[in-house]
Structures are given as C-alpha cells and as structure tokens.
Amino acid sequence: MSSASARLLRLFEGHRLTPTQRRIAHCMVRRATDAPFLSSVELAELAGVSQPSVTRFAVALGYDGYPALRRHLRELPAIEGTGGAEGGPQAFPAATAAGNAYQQAVRAEIDNLRHLAELLADPAPVERAARVLAGSPTLPVLGLRAAAAQARGFAYFAAKVHPDVRLLDEGGSMLADRLDAAVRAGSEALLCFALPRHPREVPPALEQARAAGLRIVMVADSAFAPVAHPDDLLLPAAVGTGLAFDTACAPMLLARVLLEAMCDGLPEAQARLEEFDARAAERGLFL
Incomplete structure (x- = not known):
C-alpha cells in the first residue's frame, strides 16, 4: 500500500x-x-x-x-x-x-504489516470480534475464490479449539443450504474473509446470514469493503497489489491474531489442544 x-x-x-x-x-x-x-x-x-x-x-x-x-x-x-x-x-x-519488482512487492507487504501493527495498538476490536466468534455454538467461516485460502486456514486451526467449525469455501446453490444448516445447528455468528476481487455470491450469503440473526465478523482488505454492512464487526488488513495476483500476508496474520484472541474466550481451548497433541503423537501424524 x-x-x-x-x-x-x-x-x-x-x-x-x-x-x-x-x-x-x-x-x-x-x-x-x-x-x-x-x-x-x-x-x-x-x-x-x-x-x-x-x-x-x-x-x-x-x-x-x-x-x-x-x-x-x-x-x-x-x-x-x-x-x-x-x-x-x-x-x-x-x-x-527500492530494488526490482519482486523486492518492491515484499516491501509493500512489510508496509501492510506495519499498518496492521498500528491498528492492533488498540486490541479492543479484535478482542470484541473474538468473543463473538468464540460464543457461537456453531461457527461458519465464509471465504470464496481468492479468500478461500484464508478461510480454509482459519477453519483448520479454529477446529482444534472450537467444537463446531464449518468451512464455507464454495459458492453456488449449495452455499445457502449450508448456511441454513449452520443456523439450525445453533450458529450465532459468521466469520467472513472478504478479499478482492469480491465474488458476487458473497453479498446474498451475508444478507441471508444477517436475516437469520447472525452477527458478522469480517476480515477485509479495507475498512470500506463493498460487501460490508455498518453493523458488521470489520477488521481491516490490506492486500498487496504489486504482483500479477494479490498477496494477503496481512489478512493471514490478522486471522491468526483473531484465533489467538478466540482461544482466550474458549475455556476448553488449552485442554483441546493438549488432547489433539496426545492423539497426534499416538497416531504418528507428524515427523
């Protein structure tokens, strides 16, 4: 940026x-x-x-x-x-x-991370969003197209500490069905990764979630993401635009920060992590 x-x-x-x-x-x-x-x-x-x-x-x-x-x-x-x-x-x-185009892209991402660090000087917005997500019995995580990787990474780690995380990373007619299923399962909040270019399936999915009473927490590339609503808890993290395809280091790091804050709001988080580590050792999951 x-x-x-x-x-x-x-x-x-x-x-x-x-x-x-x-x-x-x-x-x-x-x-x-x-x-x-x-x-x-x-x-x-x-x-x-x-x-x-x-x-x-x-x-x-x-x-x-x-x-x-x-x-x-x-x-x-x-x-x-x-x-x-x-x-x-x-x-x-x-x-x-500042060097060649690759170096400039890296330096631009460093600037994005510095800006994120400045925003996190006030941790209240992240902590408030984390409490909302941690308190939802079922937690749908939405991210389509370019944002799918961010949603998938968050859902993978969140599932280790949250009892019911549901990844929504595909659009189409099934998306509405999967949202309905999450609501029936007791969802009270939805986490959305909104990164450019913003897919046209995202706004109707968010409208459906809001109509069902879900609180929306959004990690977006700017505080003015076109899919956001004034009532959303929006956490901005800029993407890099210096290469042919956008880079998303800052949104990824913000997602990990949000996870860290979520763990503080989940009383069984540490026990779940220890249980996973024990099972992983028994099954020889990692080298």
Whole structure:
C-alpha cells in the first residue's frame, strides 16, 4: 500500500459509512494518487455511483461538500507532488531505487504489516470480534475464490479449539443450504474473509446470514469493503497489489491474531489442544 493510500485510509476510518459510501472510499483508496484531481462526476463514474452520492459521502466525512474534501486531499503531504495531470515531481522518488519488482512487492507487504501493527495498538476490536466468534455454538467461516485460502486456514486451526467449525469455501446453490444448516445447528455468528476481487455470491450469503440473526465478523482488505454492512464487526488488513495476483500476508496474520484472541474466550481451548497433541503423537501424524 502506498503512503497516499494509507493517508486516505486514516482519513476515512472511524466514520460510519453506508455501503455506497464505502464503495466510493474504496475507489479513492485504489486511485489514491489521482483522487485529489478527480471531479465529483469522474469519481462517481469510477465508483459506479451517482454524483449526489459523492456529495453525500463528502458531507458524511464532515466536509461542506466534495470540493472541500478535494481541497483537503490536495493539501495532504503524502499526496502533494504526485504530478497528477501536470506531471510534476514524484512524491515517492525512493520507489525507483527500492530494488526490482519482486523486492518492491515484499516491501509493500512489510508496509501492510506495519499498518496492521498500528491498528492492533488498540486490541479492543479484535478482542470484541473474538468473543463473538468464540460464543457461537456453531461457527461458519465464509471465504470464496481468492479468500478461500484464508478461510480454509482459519477453519483448520479454529477446529482444534472450537467444537463446531464449518468451512464455507464454495459458492453456488449449495452455499445457502449450508448456511441454513449452520443456523439450525445453533450458529450465532459468521466469520467472513472478504478479499478482492469480491465474488458476487458473497453479498446474498451475508444478507441471508444477517436475516437469520447472525452477527458478522469480517476480515477485509479495507475498512470500506463493498460487501460490508455498518453493523458488521470489520477488521481491516490490506492486500498487496504489486504482483500479477494479490498477496494477503496481512489478512493471514490478522486471522491468526483473531484465533489467538478466540482461544482466550474458549475455556476448553488449552485442554483441546493438549488432547489433539496426545492423539497426534499416538497416531504418528507428524515427523
């Protein structure tokens, strides 16, 4: 994530935004260097929303209107001098001296992890989310396509300490059935990994879960994930975009942190781990 994107995230965080407004914010983060130079009409077209929605978005952030927001963006030190339409000096001259593309991708992930560490300075959101997940008798874990690997990894380890974890990593007509089964089994919460590109099956699955009364905990690539709802417990962790395919080191680490916090809310967690270790030794599971 660039410094410009990080600045925008810090500007937007802490505001209760509607799904449409999150979509606008997400678009601006993705186009951070261009954002200060976009008109409200251009931003609306890029985000796929109406021009009045852009105005309401700026007002929701505390500005008199979009022109005031754009003026503020142009004053941010991390965005000044990016050139925009004028082709001025670059704000990040070190980027060209940061090594080859592979090294730059690694360094970008390190920046994502540093940003995650800053967010975790306040552990309350993770601890609150962990209590919700630990208290659910049945715990469905949703992650489709690119997010499936994150969901699968979480479910694998969570099943060692939680009595009933159900992995939902395939879309299609069976997804609704499996959600219904989890609700019948007593589920009170659902963990969703929402990473780009966001599959179109995710929103209806989350709507079904919310309609059934499930509390949604979401690990997403930004605080403005387009599939999120204002009532969700959303934990952001940026993905790397420097390679042909996104990298998800920060979401993976955040998932492990969430697991650690979950263990504190499960009184039998340590006993379950010790029991697993004993059985694994008996069966010779590991070298």
